[in-house]
Structure formats: C-alpha cells, structure tokens
Amino acid sequence: MSKPLMAKATAVWLVDNTTLSFKQIGDFCGLHELEVQGIADGDVAAGVKGYDPVASNQLDPEEIKRAEASPIYRMRLKHNPAADGEEKRRGPRYTPLSKRQDRPAAILWLVKFHPELADAQIAKLVGTTKPTIASIRERTHWNSQNIQPIDPVALGLCRQTELDAAVQKAAKKKAAEGGVMTDDERRKLVSTETSLAMSEEPRLPSAIAGLENFSLSRDEDKPERELDKDTFFNLPDTHDEDDDEDDHGKSRR
Numbered sequence: 001m002s003k004p005l006m007a008k009a010t011a012v013w014l015v016d017n018t019t020l021s022f023k024q025i026g027d028f029c030g031l032h033e034l035e036v037q038g039i040a041d042g043d044v045a046a047g048v049k050g051y052d053p054v055a056s057n058q059l060d061p062e063e064i065k066r067a068e069a070s071p072i073y074r075m076r077l078k079h080n081p082a083a084d085g086e087e088k089r090r091g092p093r094y095t096p097l098s099k100r101q102d103r104p105a106a107i108l109w110l111v112k113f114h115p116e117l118a119d120a121q122i123a124k125l126v127g128t129t130k131p132t133i134a135s136i137r138e139r140t141h142w143n144s145q146n147i148q149p150i151d152p153v154a155l156g157l158c159r160q161t162e163l164d165a166a167v168q169k170a171a172k173k174k175a176a177e178g179g180v181m182t183d184d185e186r187r188k189l190v191s192t193e194t195s196l197a198m199s200e201e202p203r204l205p206s207a208i209a210g211l212e213n214f215s216l217s218r219d220e221d222k223p224e225r226e227l228d229k230d231t232f233f234n235l236p237d238t239h240d241e242d243d244d245e246d247d248h249g250k251s252r253r
Contacts, residue, residue: 004056008029009051010058020067023036031159103157104136
C-alpha cells in the first residue's frame with residue numbers, strides 16, 4: 001500500500017484536525033499505532049508542521065467523514081504519481097539535522113537492549129555508520145559520559161515495525177547458527193502489538209515470596225498428638241536425676 005507524501009507530517013495534521021483513531025491514522029500514513037500515539041502525546045515528531053492531505057489532493061474529505069463514523073473503516077489514498085516507488089527506495093536513511101544529535105542515544109539504547117542486532121542493522125535503523133556504533137559500544141565516544149539510552153522510535157528515527165522486523169530477523173539468524181537464546185531475548189522477539197495484547201501474569205505478593213511450596217497438610221504417618229490447656233501453660237520439669245539425689249540427701253540430713 002502506497003503512503004502519502006510527508007507521511008509523518010500528514011499524521012500530525014490528522015491527529016490535530018480529525019477524530020480518527022490512532023490505528024486508522026497509522027494505516028493511512030504507514031506508521032505504527034504507537035508512533036501516532038507518540039505524536040498525539042508530543043513525544044514523537046515534535047516541531048513537525050502538519051501537512052494537509054486534502055489540500056494536497058491526496059485524500060477526499062468524504063473519506064475522513066466515513067472513517068470518523070466507523071472505527072474499522074480504512075481510508076483510501078488518491079493516486080499520486082509522485083509517490084510511486086516510494087517503498088522501493090534504497091540507500092542510507094536520511095536523518096534531519098534536528099535529529100542527528102539524538103542518534104548516539106538511540107544507538108546506545110539498541111546496543112543495550114537489543115545486543116543481538118548487528119552493526120549493519122543498527123546503521124540501517126538509525127542512519128549512522130559502523131565506526132560510530134563501535135565507539136558507543138566500546139565507550140570510546142567523545143561524549144560517552146553524557147549519552148543516555150533513548151528508544152529510537154520515541155525519537156522518531158525509525159518505526160516500531162522496522163525495529164520489530166530487525167529484531168526478529170536477528171533472532172532467526174542466531175537460531176540458525178545454533179545459538180541458545182535466554183528468556184529475556186525471547187521476550188524481546190514478541191512484536192509490540194502482540195505484547196500489548198497479552199494479559200499480565202499473576203504475581204505473588206513480595207510478603208509471601210518463597211512460600212510457593214509451603215503446605216499445611218499433616219503427615220498421616222505420625223500419630224496425632226492431643227493438645228490440652230495444660231500442655232500450653234505448664235512448664236516442663238527441668239530437674240534431672242542428680243538434682244533429685246541432692247535434694248534427697250539434704251532432706252536426710
């Protein structure tokens with residue numbers, strides 16, 4: 001499915017000027033639903049000016065009205081010759097000047113939370129070079145002390161679908177090579193849509209952690225002991241035989 005020109009700017013306009021759902025806007029603009037939500041929250045595409053798809057003759061106003069009336073309706077893009085072949089474009093990703101200073105933070109996030117990704121994959125996602133990735137990975141970057149890991153999707157450097165696809169591709173390659181994945185690595189392979197649809201696992205309160213195998217059942221082999229009030233309130237006789245003999249000797253004297 002072809003995308004509108006200036007897809008992210010178009011999504012900004014639709015968020016500000018319509019009541020469409022995040023999924024409808026994402027499907028029309030070729031963005032992930034979470035990216036559209038980030039645009040609405042101001043975390044993604046900050047400072048991007050909205051681009052009117054109606055004024056640019058890419059979308060009919062009737063399509064917007066139909067989509068607003070039905071949440072499952074998917075808007076159709078008008079044929080735009082300028083957008084033909086947009087998905088087939090190859091080459092390094094272009095990063096705007098306003099976002100280039102955010103690339104080290106995105107690289108550190110990918111290196112920290114997705115170590116299975118190859119340098120070539122990180123370079124393609126963020127639009128950087130392998131020497132820069134190596135300097136951040138080895139902590140030899142000139143600004144390493146001030147770099148904080150930030151999700152590249154939140155920074156607008158890549159899409160969530162692209163990140164999920166790269167992670168799954170890296171996992172398949174590792175499995176083909178015979179590598180053993182840890183539980184944390186398996187959790188990272190789940191796409192964002194799947195993880196959001198999962199129900200939370202029940203957790204035990206921290207106060208009773210470690211008592212999962214505790215049982216209150218009685219041992220049937222042992223005879224049941226009858227307890228009465230004397231058992232609880234009478235102290236046991238602590239005198240031994242030597243004390244008894246000494247007491248008898250003193251009494252004879």
